[in-house]
Amino acid sequence: MTARDVSGVALTPEQWRLVEELVQSLDPAQACWLGGYFTGLEAGLRSPPSQAVSPMQSVGRKLTILYGTETGNAAELARALETAAKGKGLSCNHSDMADYKVRQLAQEEDVLIIVSTYGEGDPPQPATGFFEFVEGRKAPKLEGKRFAVLALGDSTYEFYCEAGKRLDRRFEELGGERLAPRVDCDIDYEEAAEAWTRAIIEQIGAEAKLATVPAVAVSSPAASTVVHDKRNPFPAPVIDNIAIVGRGSTKETRHIEFSLEGSGLAYEPGDALGLAASNDPAVVAALIDMLALQPDAEFEHKGQTVRLDDALTHRFEITTATPRFLDYWALLSEADALKQLLQDDRSGDRSVFLHTHHIIDIIRRFPVTDVMPQGFVSALRPLQPRLYSLASSLAATPDEAHLTVAPVRYDLHGEPRCGVATGLLADRAEPDTVLPVYIQSNPHFRLPGDDAPIIMIGAGTGVAPYRAFLQEREVRGAGGKSWLFFGERNFRTDFLYQTEWQGWLKDGTLGRMDVAFSRDGNDKVYVQHRMKEQSRDIFAWLEEGAHVYVCGDATNLAPDVHEALIDIVVSEARTGREAAEDYVRSLQSDHRYQRDVY
Template sequence: MQRVDPSQLPGPALSAEQLRQVNDLSASLNARQALWLSGYFAGLEAALAQAGPALAAPPPAVAPTVASARTLTILYGSETGNSAALAKIAAAEAKALGLEASVVDMADYKPRRLKEEQDLLLVASTYGEGDPPQPAIGFFEFVEGRKAPSLAGLRFGVLALGDSTYEKYCEAGKRLDRRFEELGATRLLPRVDCDVDYDEAASAWTREALALLVADIGGQLAPGVGAAPLAEPQQSVHDKRNPFVARILDNLVLTGRGSSKETRHIEISLEGSGLTFEPGDALGVMARNNPAVVDRVLEALGLDGAAGVKVKDREARLALALEEHFEITTATPRFLEHWAGLSGADDLERLIGPERAEERAAFLREHHIIDVIRAFPTSEVTPESFVAGLRPLQPRLYSIASSLAANPDEAHLTVSTVRYMLHGEERCGVASGFFAKLAAPDTRAPVYVQSNPHFRLPADDVPIIMVGAGTGVAPYRAFMQEREARGASGRSWLFFGERNFVSDFLYQAEWQAYLKDKVLSRMEVAFSRDRWGKAYVQHRMLEQGRDLFDWLEGGAHFYVCGDAARLAPDVHETLIAIIETHGARSREAAEDYVRALQDGHRYQRDVY
């Protein structure tokens, strides 16, 4: 190797001793080793830069890279943003190592490009019981359909995100993993399935994938690169890992006397946070468990809440740890297995195997963690052994029901209180129970904004059709506030459904004002438990089918927000039926019409 002339070095000068060491090393290298070393220092520079300004050296004029012989595409299918964040981090680390990496949302990816890909990493979340994320449905339909091409020349890897509360845990990622193998692609590395506490598993998968790709071109990861849990790129000072401790301004019950449910309107101050959002985005709320629930769990365990326990390498009081850091209500298959080991209960052991999936799911629907503890007590539990079977307490996402243009420095939420009886005790949802019982005005709650790029208003002159039931009306309140503030000229039509007209007509006075001011052009309502008008939103859609189809033909965007299990599929089927009838199309042609709306981002859903 040629010795280095210091006068030719770009960037910061080396000391005489550093230069001697470089020259001694370079004299002993062959071409392949020199290529590897360039990748090593590229990775090292990236790691130092991530460590912060105090450790990062000024960038060289020409950054050393590993020349990539193959292209790398990282696809993500994301419902709440987790898969998107992980994919973007992996792409950034790949580029730092000299790999030609691009990152694409499955919703925006043209699936016919698959046969041109060389290396493909897929990060996919699972929605509900085994479904792909809503924005990625089109990608899954193509890949799993008969038009999918042979992928014999492709190498792939899958990172699957899921929630072990569900039986079909990480099923969307598993489906991709199986299908790509069926299409002839070669698995670059084994699939990794991640629960809600995914940081370390995702980091290890990313590191292994990049190490394999870099090794192909004669390189090697620098020591420590990718070894730490992945950190999301900072777009705001406050995010999921560093939420803003916000103040609750107001907390009102929207539903009237006699209602069979409770729905609340929450106003939260974002003043001083620097957080911004668009209509359609969600607010992540880091709620805490009710101290009364914590006390009942501790009593059932026979443990002292003042005992110490480790939480992320820090010592905390057990009671506080259970209140702020762990899920202590809903039991998961993982917890059942863990508690079966602690208690030695044969009845729990029987529920563990895959052949008991239906029986286990039925058991979990009827038993919270406290019910399992009470039914199968043990004296062998310690604070450490108990929390080892728990999952981290996860934020709850709520569609934002306000516009910054109308309410600067505020975010409004529409929250239905989850409250029911189980084994003779009242049970509440963690976040909705927090808002119902603990969140008086001036209470503090950590929050962050979760972007939802697949639920966006179109241009101001484009008509919109909004379909929602219950709290699904929340983002449409934000839409109307935004359009009023901007003086938008596009027509708007709202289909709203709830239980009873008298007690459950959420934001009734506001909709009437929007109609009067012509911000809202039309509104249809459906109340499912009124004797004189029992109906659902899909019935109102059918009644207005001719006009609804005309609006679509005129370029309207169609939105659905609400329940994923019933509302979303019923509305989808009704939309197809309307297009069949009023568009004089066959069922297949109507489905193609709806698919074209989805592909053109004119049919958007925010369902849960």
């Protein structure tokens, strides 16, 4: 048999047979697309073999993106970084530090790190194992490896961006070479993160030797639905907003329901609802009055003309004082006390000052005349969304999102103060009020399979996600055992969702419940005390494969429960503390010990 000539192109009989078989299996649209594909591929097929490279395949260094996150911001940035890298033709992958195989670090080449700081300089809880490995004796030498760090933090804390600083120092100690200096981002991280992403990808992309073939444009129908997310929240009407503590309670806790009908938003138990909060109009008015400015004063902001009162209500953080504002007000007021706080050796005093003075307190204490609106807002941070653990399951409450909220109220300098978002929810979110919301995924706080036992530990509003867990398990008919430890102040007034827990106990959705009401007796009893009382059964559940969840206060509850777990293992496994700590660490690495703390 001889080759067959087709329009001057010779095909072998075998090639012609394959073409005929392929053509018979294609519809007209597929045939048209394939024709365009081969047209675009022609240039690559003509290239000498030594230059032929797969479409968009990099022949440069291996690129890995690692992120450590508590609230999901670092994960979002890592995905954006990966998208930018692939847009430049770079082959890369991204991984949560919680899931990363640490022994693989020795085989990496270029590592880009995005990590947030939690609490007083600690890494995000899911990333703890990664930090322990990197900062430990078993960490590999990193000669020949390159790295860059994007650190997320909150400048009002003394150990600002410390987790990122720790990895930056450690990678250098291990012999790694910086691709670029570390960048530290405050809570208004978006612009700085975008600039870092753009610069680092341009740098790596310029170094990489890429060979690509022309891409074939494949038309796709225009998106017909609007996606609601952090940048485009959904205007959700409030369905209900009720107090769920009894008369005489020393606390204020509310159950708030939103309608998500028509939003397209979906969530899983363990996720959070993001709220794009706005400032209290009374606080805005008081601040404008102290500055001796007019509410309708206009200025330019990001290419738009905005009114001062609107900007201070919806765009900027006007309560929490930051180092940025301190710098600005010290320059404007020329106050010696403020200048001293800015000195490098006064970081501790500066942190205390910022946490005990709102912006309006600083203005009152160090008054300034002739403040310009545009200059003033340049010293403020953008108003950030607030996240709340969802207290509902979509399977049980379609098109709804429920929250359990305790308003933050306190006195400062002789005046009552209130949290920005909790005050909005408690005082200004009447039924039918519309508030902008979105869903923040939390993959580190997920239900296991339906047959797995779960132990849920929480105090106060930390019980919210467990309501979602049990709603979900009830709808699914899950057979796994469940055990709730719940703590609050008083049984009579503060037993949140009491009738619902009792209903689930009755039908078997909830197998056991232990409660700790700290103000009901002479001695204060908390959930960790109840855990130790049930140490034998808790350890038995752990040995059966139970998953442990902790939700609530990061300052007291989380560390106290963690210590209680270690003590239980020491007691019931009859082992030493070091072995017990390893046991608990293994629960974390296996995703059987998950925390959502704040």
